[in-house]
Structures are given as C-alpha cells and as structure tokens.
Amino acid sequence: MQCANSPCKLKKDVALGRLTAELALPIELADLRESGHLHESGSFNVALLIPMCGPAGIWAPSCISSAQVAAAELNRTNGIQGRRVQLIMIDAAIEAGEPIEEIINELIxxxxxxxxxxxxxxxxRQRLSKVVRQRIPYIYTPLYEGGETTPGLFAIGETPQEQLGPAMAMLQQAFRPRKWALIGNDYVWPRSSHSFAKTCLKQMNVDLAMECYVPFGLPSMTGLVDRLEASGADAVLVSLVGQDAVNFNRVFGRRGLHKSILRLSCALEENGLMACGEGNLERLFSVSSYFGSISTDANACFKERYYAMHGEIGPALNALGQSTYEGLHYLSVLLRDFGDIWRGRSTQDGLPVIHESGRSFERNGKKERPSIYLARADGVQFCDFKLL
Incomplete structure (x- = not known):
C-alpha cells in the first residue's frame, strides 16, 4: 500500500508539476450546476465531500490539495475505468446551508x-449511507468510531481500538495519571470513542473525573476549561473538532494547565497545531496513522509528489488531507480489481485493495492495517513518534 516505485523517482515528473496542475483542478458544485452539463460529462466524476465551513472547515485546504495529487496521478495513466478523473467539491459541513443528502441523491x-x-x-456519513444505497461506491477516509457495515461503503481510517486504546495505555504507563477527563463535541464519534475510553480506564483501574459534550462552534471555551480545572483530572482526552479544538487548547494553554494536566487528541493535526499557537501546546499528544513530518518511505514518496505539484507553500500535510489522496487511490483499485463486487461488500469484509498511500502498513492477522504512532507537540510541529 506504499509507493509502487519506491524509492520514489518523481523529482522530475512533469506530469505532476505546476505546468500540468490544472489537469487536476477540482470544480465546485455551483459551477457544475451553472454549466448545465450535470449528466453530459465524459469524465469520471468524484464527489469530494469535505467540510468547507464551521469548525471543521480548517481541514479543507489540505484535503483539496491532497486529492488533487491523487487525481493528477490517476489521470497521467488511465484515469478511473478509462475516464479522466474530475473532482467535484461539495461542502459536507454540519453547518452547510443545503442538506448534503439531498444534494447527493440529486446528483446520483x-x-x-x-x-x-x-x-x-x-x-x-450516517445520513448519507441511507441515501447512497450502493448506487455508487462511497469511500469514507478519516479516522472514525468503527463498526461501519453498510454495503458499498468503505471506511479506510483507523478506529479507537487501533488508535485510542494503545495511546492511552502508553501515556498511562509513562505519566501515571490518577484521573482522566473526556471532552468532545456532541455527536457519534466522540461519544463512541469515549465509551471505548471508559472501558480502557476501567481495565487500567483509573478513575473518570469528568465527561462532557459541547455543541459545535461553542462561542467560549472558558466554562468548559473551568470545569476541567475543577475536576481534578490529571489527563484529558480532547475529542473536539477543528476550530473547537483550537479554541479549547488556546484557553487551556493561557491558564497554564499543562503543568497539571496532559492532553491527548485523536484528531488534532498540523493545521490545528499551528492555529493553537506555540505557547499553548506543552504536554499535548496526538495519535494517528499519519503525520506530515514522519520519516517513512511511504511518506517520503507522498511528500515528493505533493510538493512537486503545490510547492513548499502548499497547505500543511496532515492525516485528514492524506486520507483524501488515499481514498481516491483506494477507489481506483477497488473498481479495477473488484468490478461490481463492491456493491455487496463493506468495510468489515476487508477486501485486499492494494493502493497508493502516504501511510505505512503492517500485517495484522490476515489483514493489513496502518501503523499507528503517538506523537508529542513541540512548538508547532509533531515529534517523538512512538510506534504503537
């Protein structure tokens, strides 16, 4: 699942350079509708669903840029099913004005x-899974809570059992916190992840000091941080999304709470890290299958391709952006190698889809799963990567 030509030989690959970057330019849904060619394209049209507003909108630039690299790579060969890949950007934020399920149903x-x-x-994803109904393949790319069994939907990100559990165990062994707090936005991923976290705490014989869920876009994090400080927790699992996580960490840092409470996040990536500010990141850890600065052969290859297209000033590389790159390659190989079989299969079937990725993989029984790393924030970058 790594670079097929490792060591990578793309330093002089003009097809991925800036001169041909326009071949992978995505279009927005509004432009597609305005063109009047909704069903007249000869391209293989991929709906790239990413949040472009609200707290999660901070992820959008990295996701779009990474997907562009994958589209360019596919188009320089044979596209998908012999057709040129065209990305169509659609705002999938919770806060988006038009219901995403209505948009997707109409387009299908x-x-x-x-x-x-x-x-x-x-x-x-839960809303869309009821609408798509195996009519077209649906690749869901980020980390998630696990348990997805919908036919025709393939979730390729890591789950709490792979990611959160081992990270909590390592931090517990290293720092011996007596009490943990669990903080997140109020939706399925934080609640499911925290349910698993509570099982881990019970197994480690560690107390739960606080569990709290807040709405997206909470105007002020002061009250939440007040509650955390008063809880007596020595560690906190932060399952806040995007800008909400940024705002929380800024208030946390200004209070100097890192002196008494360590932080763990499963979704804080490089954009969020920079937005938090260097002074607000002490004793903050993140766990993921991908970090932009990690030194692996797979990431070296991906970075070379990414910077060949976008230059050194491209959006920050991170796990969520890389996942869109991987998702497009997964889609291509799924259709190439499994034909229409995908309609009756799902995530739980573990189809052996051998695809390009910036992540490294290792065999777990009969399946290959991504390597997971625990990293520490250092300034505005991650370091001290520990393989879990």
Missing part, C-alpha cells in the same frame, strides 16, 4: 457523479 439520480470520496464527520 442525474448520473452526475460516479463515486464519493468523503472526508467529513461521522454524523454526515
């Missing part, structure tokens, strides 16, 4: 999209 009925690659919240 019109024959305007051939597949979905979604990097969005699990709450949106």
């Amino acid at each position: 009925e019109l024959g305007a999209i051939d597949a979905i690659v979604g990097m969005h919240l699990s709450a949106v």
Whole structure:
C-alpha cells in the first residue's frame, strides 16, 4: 500500500508539476450546476465531500490539495475505468446551508457523479449511507468510531481500538495519571470513542473525573476549561473538532494547565497545531496513522509528489488531507480489481485493495492495517513518534 516505485523517482515528473496542475483542478458544485452539463460529462466524476465551513472547515485546504495529487496521478495513466478523473467539491459541513443528502441523491439520480470520496464527520456519513444505497461506491477516509457495515461503503481510517486504546495505555504507563477527563463535541464519534475510553480506564483501574459534550462552534471555551480545572483530572482526552479544538487548547494553554494536566487528541493535526499557537501546546499528544513530518518511505514518496505539484507553500500535510489522496487511490483499485463486487461488500469484509498511500502498513492477522504512532507537540510541529 506504499509507493509502487519506491524509492520514489518523481523529482522530475512533469506530469505532476505546476505546468500540468490544472489537469487536476477540482470544480465546485455551483459551477457544475451553472454549466448545465450535470449528466453530459465524459469524465469520471468524484464527489469530494469535505467540510468547507464551521469548525471543521480548517481541514479543507489540505484535503483539496491532497486529492488533487491523487487525481493528477490517476489521470497521467488511465484515469478511473478509462475516464479522466474530475473532482467535484461539495461542502459536507454540519453547518452547510443545503442538506448534503439531498444534494447527493440529486446528483446520483442525474448520473452526475460516479463515486464519493468523503472526508467529513461521522454524523454526515450516517445520513448519507441511507441515501447512497450502493448506487455508487462511497469511500469514507478519516479516522472514525468503527463498526461501519453498510454495503458499498468503505471506511479506510483507523478506529479507537487501533488508535485510542494503545495511546492511552502508553501515556498511562509513562505519566501515571490518577484521573482522566473526556471532552468532545456532541455527536457519534466522540461519544463512541469515549465509551471505548471508559472501558480502557476501567481495565487500567483509573478513575473518570469528568465527561462532557459541547455543541459545535461553542462561542467560549472558558466554562468548559473551568470545569476541567475543577475536576481534578490529571489527563484529558480532547475529542473536539477543528476550530473547537483550537479554541479549547488556546484557553487551556493561557491558564497554564499543562503543568497539571496532559492532553491527548485523536484528531488534532498540523493545521490545528499551528492555529493553537506555540505557547499553548506543552504536554499535548496526538495519535494517528499519519503525520506530515514522519520519516517513512511511504511518506517520503507522498511528500515528493505533493510538493512537486503545490510547492513548499502548499497547505500543511496532515492525516485528514492524506486520507483524501488515499481514498481516491483506494477507489481506483477497488473498481479495477473488484468490478461490481463492491456493491455487496463493506468495510468489515476487508477486501485486499492494494493502493497508493502516504501511510505505512503492517500485517495484522490476515489483514493489513496502518501503523499507528503517538506523537508529542513541540512548538508547532509533531515529534517523538512512538510506534504503537
């Protein structure tokens, strides 16, 4: 699942350079509708569902840029099913004005999209899974709570059992916190993840000091941080999304609470890290299957391709962005190697889809699963990667 030509030989690959970057330019849904060609395209149209507003909107630039690299790579060969890949950007934020399930149902009925690659919240995935109904393949790319069994929907991100459990165990062994707090936005991923976290705490014979869920876009994090400080927790699992996590960490840092409470996040990536500010990141840890600065052969290859297209000033590489790159390649190989079999299969079947990725993989029984790392924030970057 790593670079097929490792060591990577793309330093002089003009097809991925800036001169041909326009070949992978995504279009927005509004432009597609305005063109009047909703069902007349000869391209393989992929709906790229990403949050473009609200707290999770901070992830959008990295997701779009990474998906562009994958589209360019596919188009320089044979596209998907012999057709040029065209990305159609659609706002999948919870706060988006038009219901995403209505948009997708309309586009599928019109024959305007051939597949979905979604990097969005699990709450949106649950709504869409009832609409797509195996009519087109749906690749869901980020980390998630696990348990997805919908036919025709393939969740390729890591789950709490793979990611959260081992990270909590390592931090518990290293720092011996007596009490943990669990804080998150009020939707399925934090609640499911925290349910698993409570099982882990019970197994480790560690107390739960606080559990709290807040709405998206909470105007002030002061009250939440007040509650955390008063709880007596020595560690906190932060399952807040995007800008909400940023705002929480800023208030936390200004209070100097890192002196008494360590932080763990499963979804804080490089954009969020920079937005938090260097002074607000002490004793903050993140766990993920991908970090932009991690030194692996797979990431070296991906970074070379990414910077060949976008240059050094491209959006920050991170796990959520990389997942859209991987999702497009997963989609291509799924359709190439499994034909229409995908309609009756799901995530739980573990189809052996061998695809390009910026992540490294290791065999777990009969399946290959991504390697998971615990990292520490250092300034505005991650370091001290520990393989879990």
